[in-house]
Structure formats: C-alpha cells, structure tokens
Amino acid sequence: PGTLYIVATPIGNLEDLSPRAERVLSTVDLVAAEDTRHTGRLLQHFGTRKPMIALHDHNERERYQRVLDELQAGKSVALVSDAGTPLISDPGYVLVREARALGVKVSPVPGACAAVTALSAAGLPTDRFLFGGFLSAKRSARKAALESLRRELATLVFYESPHRILEALADMADVLGDTREVVLGRELTKAFETFYSGSLAEVIEALQSDAHGTRGEFVVMVRGYEPSGEPQSESALDEDRLLELLLRELP
Numbered sequence: 003p004g005t006l007y008i009v010a011t012p013i014g015n016l017e018d019l020s021p022r023a024e025r026v027l028s029t030v031d032l033v034a035a036e037d038t039r040h041t042g043r044l045l046q047h048f049g050t051r052k053p054m055i056a057l058h059d060h061n062e063r064e065r066y067q068r069v070l071d072e073l074q075a076g077k078s079v080a081l082v083s084d085a086g087t088p089l090i091s092d093p094g095y096v097l098v099r100e101a102r103a104l105g106v107k108v109s110p111v112p113g114a115c116a117a118v119t120a121l122s123a124a125g126l127p128t129d130r131f132l133f134g135g136f137l138s139a140k141r142s143a144r145k146a147a148l149e150s151l152r153r154e155l156a157t158l159v160f161y162e163s164p165h166r167i168l169e170a171l172a173d174m175a176d177v178l179g180d181t182r183e184v185v186l187g188r189e190l191t192k193a194f195e196t197f198y199s200g201s202l203a204e205v206i207e208a209l210q211s212d213a214h215g216t217r218g219e220f221v222v223m224v225r226g227y228e229p230s231g232e233p234q235s236e237s238a239l240d241e242d243r244l245l246e247l248l249l250r251e252l253p
C-alpha cells in the first residue's frame with residue numbers, strides 16, 4: 003500500500019509551512035482536505051496543483067473508502083486540515099484509524115499547532131497540560147466541563163471562537179474563581195498577534211476595553227489548580243499562632 007501523510011499547515015503565517023510539508027504536498031498522488039478550496043489556495047501559493055478530495059469526520063463512508071482504496075492501490079495521500087495539525091480539533095481520526103487497521107503506513111509531517119504554539123510563549127507551566135479542545139457552545143455543558151477540571155493541576159488549554167470568548171471566560175471566572183491566572187493567545191503568527199495575561203477578571207476587562215479584543219482566533223490557557231492556595235495558608239497561619247503561643251511560654 004501507499005503512505006498516508008498527515009501534513010501540518012500554517013495557522014496564519016504561510017512561512018510556517020515546512021520545506022518537507024511542501025515537498026510531500028507536491029509529490030503525493032492525492033490531497034484529502036477539509037475544505038478543498040482553502041487547501042487549493044495554499045497549494046497554489048507554492049505553485050502546485052493536486053487532485054483533491056473533501057473529507058470530514060461525518061463524511062459518507064464512501065469518501066473514506068475511496069481514499070483507503072487509493073492507498074491500498076499503492077497511491078500516496080496527504081491529509082491536511084484548514085490550519086495547523088490535522089486531527090487536533092480537526093477531522094481525520096476515522097481515516098487514520100482505518101488506514102492503520104488496513105496496514106497502511108501513516109506518517110506525520112509535523113508543523114504548526116495553535117495549542118502548542120500558544121503554550122510555548124504564554125509563560126505558564128508546560129510540564130503538564132490538558133488540552134480541552136473546544137468547550138461546549140451550551141452554557142450548562144460548558145460549566146459542567148469546567149467543574150470537572152476545577153482541581154486539575156495541569157495547565158488547561160482550550161480553543162475558543164471569537165463570538166463565545168467572553169461568555170467562556172465569564173464561566174471560567176464563575177467556576178474556577180476570577181483570580182485564577184489565564185493567558186490568551188490571539189491571532190498567533192498573524193499581523194495582530196496579541197497575548198493577554200492576568201487574572202480571569204483582569205483579562206475579561208482587558209478584552210472588553212480593547213476595540214479588537216474579541217476578533218480573531220483564540221487559544222485560552224488557564225493555570226492549573228494550586229492546592230497550596232487556601233488550605234496551606236490556613237496551616238501557615240496555624241504555625242504562626244503556634245509559634246506565638248510557644249514564644250509566650252519562653253522566659
């Protein structure tokens with residue numbers, strides 16, 4: 003069988019397309035894309051054209067089958083999404099799984115991913131992080147999801163759309179507390195790249211007072227739960243009081 007390449011594309015800045023991604027995209031037999039017009043423009047940008055097939059996770063079975071048939075016939079296929087790394091809050095999971103099950107070689111061609119890009123410059127702990135993808139569009143489900151993450155120690159990372167960013171931040175402030183540290187990465191690698199950081203309360207205010215604040219694409223990163231917060235300061239208080247009492251007993 004042929005090879006299925008999983009090719010990352012830029013999340014804004016076209017210079018982030020790697021030379022290897024460019025070579026793979028110009029040598030494969032078929033490009034499976036989320037949006038063929040969008041990907042067509044990217045290919046055109048570096049002067050290539052390819053047969054393309056539109057693929058979503060909810061696609062009809064026959065689309066996948068066609069791609070799998072091509073692979074089994076020895077053709078090579080590149081899977082790309084509109085931006086960043088395929089399968090990361092983007093389609094492709096079903097195709098990769100089925101290709102693997104058929105013994106097709108699946109080979110990643112790494113590149114930009116908004117979550118990792120944002121984390122790399124946020125200044126939050128990155129030794130452990132939990133990628134939460136998109137929170138629900140429904141408030142109750144969103145709050146329930148946040149509730150389940152309230153005591154998570156790892157840094158939390160979410161994708162959010164511009165028209166829901168303020169609502170999502172407000173729910174985070176409600177559930178996680180408005181003093182929890184948050185960093186927003188907006189329009190990363192693009193002309194209006196901006197980072198907002200501070201407590202949830204501060205960042206909500208900063209977004210509201212910025213005329214362009216709620217435009218563009220966002221990665222939301224929230225500092226993990228710090229158990230040292232309330233309980234330990236209580237015990238520190240106890241220690242101080244204990245010391246005070248002991249000191250009184252000293253001659």
Ligand code: SAM
Nearest residue numbers: 013086087090115116161162189190219220221
């Ligand atoms: N597969 C992509 C990746 O590797 O990052 C993510 C696709 S997901 C459908 C799109 C979301 O990613 C956006 O709603 C936004 O939250 C985030 N995103 C993508 N590009 C971004 C950018 N340039 N700046 C900030 N966030 C971005």
